[in-house]
Amino acid sequence: MGVQKWLNLDEAKKVNEYEREPVPVSEVKGFKKFVGLVAGEHIAGTEFVIGPLFVIHGVAAADLFLGLLLGNLLATLSWTLICAPAAVKTRLTIFFQLEKICGFNLVSIYNFVNGLLYAVLAAAMIGVSASAIGILFGIKGPGLTSLYPESFSWVLIIVAVGSVIAIVATFGFDMVAKFSSLFAPWMPLIFLAAGLAVLPQLGVTGFDNFWDVANTKIWTGVPLEGQSKYTFWHVMIFAWLCNNAMHIGLSDMSIYRYARKPTYGLASAFGMFIGHFMAWIASGILCALALTEGNSNPSPGEIAYMGAGIAGLICVVVAGWTTANPTIYRAGLATQALFPSMKRWKITVAVGIIAMIMACFPAIVSKLDQYLGLYALVAAPVGAVVLIDIFLFPKIGLISNFAEVAKLKFNFSVALVWILAMIAGYLLYDYFKLDFYFFMAVPSWIIAAVLYVLAAYFQQKVLLKKEIAQHL
């Protein structure tokens, strides 16, 4: 593809993303395209934030490695066994599928919340990318715990980075996938090199003493002063569920509807084990060195520069881009469902601008874990509802896509299930005094699944029967 075509906005206007129709079989993509996309997406600039979290919160080395192995395996299985089968069966976005189940008015609420949360996530990526560009131009960006913008030049960098991301996302899935696949082989190598390069400075002289250094200087098991202690369970659940909105929440139906077979969900392993295993370990090592050198609040850019120089800075920028692109693409799809008559490319540009404005506030990055948790609370129950509707209802004699069949604008049974599951998830989170909302994603998901079967049964077998009886 020529450079001119990359920048030709007319092309973006013509792109058909099948927002309100199944993806035709002729448009399905090969496995390699998914590998490139997910590897790029899950090797994000935010890995330079999450890896250090485990160091700061005193995870022990054995807990880290075991937690990441198991958590990432569970995440891969969630994509392969839950999300991809639903996407391939319907070939629809979660937004349009949900509209068929719960009606236009209710799905509009979901789409609004979803679009907003995606924009927040994209904003975090823009912020992380900008932190690296700031170092290149000698502009000090905010640290990991800063909340407000600290300079005008910082805001200008955000605008520049955000513009590129919004333009790429505007061109649709194909462009997003191409952009990711260009960087997919290069990014993991930079992360790996950066992590390995600083090991001698931490005292590693060979394989024989790596584990000793890991336990005594990197993942010491002792949190920094004022930080809570994280265990194996924190790491495992974090790795499994930090993207729960995408797998068990089924948001990634938007991506996997282009897959030839459900097994393409396995492509997620490339994202998980490179991005959420190797990159978290590498960034943890870099953070440990920053801490030993007296930098108690390192930015992602600073960490990357320390391990890989200018290439590291480029890596942070690119890692932010490759995650923000599909995120803004999804946000565009979510918002497009709210305004079906409006062109997706215009909406994507608008979402990109909103994300850009939010990215000016570093609180978006420093509170990223909390946003991810909130996102989980909202998305997990919806994923359960859609999955049950697609696969279980036909088997137990209930009507799938009830809102479409009964011409409902607002399916109250889905609304009730969604609200009750979110409340239950929050109460459990509060009762057990957990660190993250998303620890409750699986209980919320199960509660929603059970409640939806009961609510739909009551709605379809009891209320409907009564209505029919009244008409006779």
Added chain:
Amino acid sequence: MKAVLKIISYLGLALTIIPVFFVLGGSLDDASYKTLLLVGTLCWFFTAPFWMFGKKE
């Protein structure tokens, strides 16, 4: 031409990972390692798009 570009791309990728092992072995200093990393990065960026997106899937 495409084959040459491909070779340069993969050499670029190799340059992003091989030097770190010399750092670990103590035979390459930090500044040279970071320069090689950047050279490898630029090789990949300026050659890979031409053969990666040259043909239709």
